[in-house]
Amino acid sequence: MALEKGKIVVLEERVPKLKERRRQKANRRLIAYIFFFFLLILCMIYFQSPLSYVHHIQVTGNRHLSEDQVIQLSGITKRTSFWKVKEEEVQRDIEKHPEVKSVTLEKYFPNAITIHVKERRRIAYIYDGQTFFPLLENGYILKKRTSKTAPSDAPILINWKKGEDIQEIAGQLAQLSPSILNAISEIHYTPNDDNRYHITVYMNDGFEVSANVQNFADKMSLYPSIVQQLDPNVKGVIHLEVSNYFTAYKQPKKEDDNG
Incomplete structure (x- = not known):
């Protein structure tokens, strides 16, 4: 009978600790939910705002074609979403110009793009x-x-x-x-x-x-x-x-x- 009482005492001592662990775990889960919620809100704001537009376009490798000509050929403007710029489409559009031999594109988060042009000699x-x-x-x-x-x-x-x-x-x-x-x-x-x-x-x-x-x-x-x-x-x-x-x-x- 004494042994059974001992067991009961031990379990009663552990109950507060289990409750505290559960509460801490629930708090961490709540903080994670809140964090992801605000992150989702920020992403929605970013994608719907001018912050997601291309702000800076750099052209390298051009000699006879001007930077403005290459940018115009690319179809990218300051109203183009950074995430909607597709490298294959930009390459195809610029390479339509007879003086362009090849094009590569680099995107730098959050809103910068570099266009590397190789002109035909x-x-x-x-x-x-x-x-x-x-x-x-x-x-x-x-x-x-x-x-x-x-x-x-x-x-x-x-x-x-x-x-x-x-x-x-x-x-x-x-x-x-x-x-x-x-x-x-x-x-x-x-x-x-x-x-x-x-x-x-x-x-x-x-x-x-x-x-x-x-x-x-x-x-x-x-x-x-x-x-x-x-x-x-x-x-x-x-x-x-x-x-x-x-x-x-x-x-x-x-x-x-x-x-």
């Missing part, structure tokens, strides 16, 4: 009617992005009329390294009776190159090593049609000092 400018038309690496001619002044970031194509010939030289220029491409000043289409693919190339260092369109990229890859073997003070024509050789310009005859 302008490998030449077609000179026609006192106007310079940019020629892209894929052969596309930008007829709406013209200039009246001679550009300096790519060679100028002169006397090129036929579309297929322009496409062929575009394919060759796209294969050139940037250093060789930047060394070219002008490329004149100069066909003759024996060779309809003949071109005359004027280099920025003062040399002239006689070549063919079809193998122009392969032949021009030899240009740096050929020039290294020449006297920089003696200019002339570097022939790259079939065999490679150099002919100096004829020097003007000096007048006899005695008349």
Whole structure:
């Protein structure tokens, strides 16, 4: 009987502790509910308010296209929800522009976006009617992005009329390294009776190159090593049609000092 009383005493002592634990557990649950409730309210306020709109758009990698042009192509405005901006849709919209090669998008919570643009190279400018038309690496001619002044970031194509010939030289220029491409000043289409693919190339260092369109990229890859073997003070024509050789310009005859 004493043992049973002992058991009863022990259980009675534990009851307050169990009640306290239950109360603490219920309080923690209530606090969690209240926290999630206010978090839900804040989320609803955020999504329904201008706070969720895109506030900052940065464009990187663009050279010829302006930041405003890229943003306009993206379709993103300051009234666009940050969460509704889909990377695939933005890429597709911007890449519709012929000058854009690829696009990547980065989103930074809560409302900033960076658009990384890779433009297609302008490998030449077609000179026609006192106007310079940019020629892209894929052969596309930008007829709406013209200039009246001679550009300096790519060679100028002169006397090129036929579309297929322009496409062929575009394919060759796209294969050139940037250093060789930047060394070219002008490329004149100069066909003759024996060779309809003949071109005359004027280099920025003062040399002239006689070549063919079809193998122009392969032949021009030899240009740096050929020039290294020449006297920089003696200019002339570097022939790259079939065999490679150099002919100096004829020097003007000096007048006899005695008349």
